[in-house]
Amino acid sequence: MSSAPTFDVTDRERIACHECDALQQLPVLLPGQTARCGVCHAKLLRIPPGGLDRPLALFSAALILLLLANSFPFMLLDIQGRQAFTTIFGASQALYEADMGGLAVAVFITSILAPTLLITSSLYVLLSIRFNLYLPGTRLALSWISHLQPWGMLDVFMLGVLVAFVKLGNMASMHMGVSLFAYIGLIGVSAAASSSFEPGYLWRRLDRHRWKSDAR
Numbered sequence: 001m002s003s004a005p006t007f008d009v010t011d012r013e014r015i016a017c018h019e020c021d022a023l024q025q026l027p028v029l030l031p032g033q034t035a036r037c038g039v040c041h042a043k044l045l046r047i048p049p050g051g052l053d054r055p056l057a058l059f060s061a062a063l064i065l066l067l068l069a070n071s072f073p074f075m076l077l078d079i080q081g082r083q084a085f086t087t088i089f090g091a092s093q094a095l096y097e098a099d100m101g102g103l104a105v106a107v108f109i110t111s112i113l114a115p116t117l118l119i120t121s122s123l124y125v126l127l128s129i130r131f132n133l134y135l136p137g138t139r140l141a142l143s144w145i146s147h148l149q150p151w152g153m154l155d156v157f158m159l160g161v162l163v164a165f166v167k168l169g170n171m172a173s174m175h176m177g178v179s180l181f182a183y184i185g186l187i188g189v190s191a192a193a194s195s196s197f198e199p200g201y202l203w204r205r206l207d208r209h210r211w212k213s214d215a216r
């Protein structure tokens with residue numbers, strides 16, 4: 001059993017709904033409970049059941065998988081005895097050299113840049129709040145996260161890889177690399193990490209810290 005964060009249980013300030021702007025009193029919330037808007041039923045605040053340890057563990061695992069996915073070969077191609085392997089970055093580079101600059105940039109952003117920024121900024125925010133460090137730039141990083149989320153399209157990238165597997169299957173024998181398995185793990189872990197990440201709760205922790213600092 002994880003200890004319940006008592007900090008929020010007595011948190012009964014008024015809160016404005018981000019969907020309809022209705023100002024309302026928060027009920028007493030226990031870990032795992034969600035408060036919804038009385039007018040439009042949008043989610044106002046959810047207290048994460050395991051505090052911030054769960055998203056912190058999941059995002060740490062995602063970072064390790066991301067490092068593995070980008071450090072090892074993605075797949076090995078065997079065409080009539082000639083073997084070639086590539087990493088994700090290598091694939092993006094090859095696309096660029098083959099005059100497919102747009103596609104190269106899209107692969108780089110959606111499968112390397114956006115997931116890296118998303119995972120590292122989420123970890124920064126979680127560490128900063130979980131250990132009461134309130135590091136500089138925490139608010140900025142938290143506001144970035146919602147903008148970064150639509151750009152992390154690992155699942156779409158994986159779908160493209162599967163199509164390529166089927167199409168190239170007749171021409172060459174293909175072997176999956178460590179990176180491919182790391183990517184498959186990363187898709188699952190990232191989905192779990194994102195669902196345990198509660199921006200509304202994190203904003204509230206940051207706001208409360210600011211009120212306390214201002215009151216001193």
Ligand SMILES: [Zn+2]
Nearest residue numbers: 017020037040
């Ligand atoms: Zn509302």
